[in-house]
Amino acid sequence: MLKQRIVTALLMALPVLAVLLWAPPSSTIVLFTLVLLLGAWEWSGFIGVMQAVARAAYVALIGIAIAGCWFYLLPRVTLDHLLLVVLAWWLLALLWIAGRPQFVSGLLAGVAGVLVLVPATRACIPPICLPPSAVPSE
Numbered sequence: 001m002l003k004q005r006i007v008t009a010l011l012m013a014l015p016v017l018a019v020l021l022w023a024p025p026s027s028t029i030v031l032f033t034l035v036l037l038l039g040a041w042e043w044s045g046f047i048g049v050m051q052a053v054a055r056a057a058y059v060a061l062i063g064i065a066i067a068g069c070w071f072y073l074l075p076r077v078t079l080d081h082l083l084l085v086v087l088a089w090w091l092l093a094l095l096w097i098a099g100r101p102q103f104v105s106g107l108l109a110g111v112a113g114v115l116v117l118v119p120a121t122r123a124c125i126p127p128i129c130l131p132p133s134a135v136p137s138e
Helices: 002-022 025-046 052-073 079-099 106-124
Strands: none
Touching: 002 025, 025 052, 025 106, 052 106, 079 106
């Protein structure tokens, strides 16, 4: 199983590197968004959603949140502020899981997915791909 995952990762790394190195910036945005949406599909299975329609609805929710982050938050929030909020969330989640893992319901794990996947999409997009209003001035 691990061998198959490693081979798959290596095969997927080649197109990702090609996009990062030679494709226009808009392709980078599309690639990272698609990868994170695939992550949302996997996360929905992690939280116990097994029906394809419900999993697709979770992916759509993540997609809408990513679009909202792109069109609404980007011009108003710098990456530094967003990443500070995400860091605070990760620390809270660490304490939550370490202290009371039995209190992790499917709903809360779904919310955690939103709080992990949406900021990760924003953090993975290089500044060259962002609209000028979203790039903080030095």
